[in-house]
Amino acid sequence: MSALRWLGAFAVLAALPFFLGSYYNDVYRKLLLWITLALSYNFLFGICGQVAFSHFAFYGVGAYSIVIFLFQFGLPFPVAIVLGVALCVLLALAVAIPSTRLEGFYLALATLALAQLFVVVLNEGGAVTGGTGGLANYRLPDVFGVRISGPWYTAVIVALLLGTYAVLWRLDRSWFGRACRAVRDNPEAAAAMGVNVARTKVIVFTLTSALAGVAGMVYAFVDNTVNPPIFGLDNAFLILFMVIVGGAGRHAGAVVGATLLFLMPFFLSPLIGHHHVLVFGLLVVAAILVWPRGLIGIYDEASRWIRFSR
């Protein structure tokens, strides 16, 4: 994609919130964040084939670390950002290096343990993490004397989404993306082609976890509060389901899955109340049993069929 297209996409997505009320602006921001997370998780799970449950925990590490570094430790803004990313990278390496040397199942277990441990640390963190109540009553520091808020902050989230997408898109279309897919499809054949399987897995896990951490840093100034229940395990599973329902391994699938599963309750709860969870469950089961390629797979089939019947 050319620079002009990226700029055009940014202009359209960033202009939209100026026409939305504050409620819909909030929904829009959260939607953008979910899509960002689904895109990076899709690279880890859909493209590189690693089943991990720590993605949302890294989102939490990013959110908490920026708030703690800024307001508990009083560090300057750029330093807090760099330290937050560094923390995510170190934590990701610490999990990935031992677990990718074992079979894939152990990565799932190790990351599940990490996600649980993270919530425990938040609850038991005392004054540093704010315990069960978390941290609140802070606001985004001024950048070059300018206070970014309202739809302007939404533009920051749009930049985050497009930046994440650009990084993943370029990697995916290169030798690196092919190596990731090869590792997912057949690790032994990938190794015979010269792909260092363990190293590829560690790089992808660390990179996507760091991207989730950066998204978390941006999220910290959306609600201006971080607390343990937000970063519980249910959201870790929700990202997995978004990618599966949309179509694992496809960027468009991640976007479709995140949009559908995030917006569904807003449309369904006025109609059927809490039963919307049932619809969610049916969608997930159907995606796993009936459409293993997800909604984007159905779209591919349909467009192939239309082309064929012409």
Added chain:
Amino acid sequence: MDSILQVRHLTKRFGGLTAVSRLDFDVRPGEILGVIGPNGAGKSTTFNLIAGAYGADEGEIRFAGRDILGLPPHEIAARGVMRTFQHNRPFPGMPVIDNVLVGAHTKFRTGLWGLVTNLGGSEEQQARRKARDLVGFVGLSEARDADVATLSFGQGRLLEIARALAGEPRLILFDEPAAGLTPAELERLAEIIRGIAARGIAVLLIEHDMRFLLPLAQRVVVLNFGAKIAEGPPEAVRANPDVMQAYLGDAAAV
């Protein structure tokens, strides 16, 4: 010409069974060397030792003057030893051309940062051109952008070869390439293998099918119970009484 692969005193034991016993042979650039033997002779074990899947108990495998025994498979590939699999192992999530490009993995020089900042474009274009040429060389041009799931078994074997060639090997290892192919496909395969050797690439063929191998190989090593029982040009090997004994004994047992 000097040999590119030297195998010396290679020995591999599985518990009490000696699968490969003090094996010696060489392969020279541009040469087609066949390794044959009845079932259980140690052909596959030898193959896996060279490709890095197993470690050996004794001996040495030198490639281009350096010891490669015990290196992990991806490092052996990076040094210029590429292989095909007996049971085709394509990457099913990718079209044919991308499968071939995975074979060129070790040839890319742009780092991750370069990819993110969009510096890898010309390298990618060049690799794609080479991959298209290789797809043409094995005769899969019409299926270039097809899903690998739509390929026939024989086409899958050709894809294995194109993928291995994409790594610009100096030695290519074929693991029973004739298995499961039709007579017409075998003829095409023999032609491709001769074409590879003609490029100066050393070819090591592990093969069960003598009728396929003998007209193709310049030299043949015969294994039985893990040890070398004969070595030489195909005609001489065919007439060797030990070889006849090994094969007829095998046939008689069946």
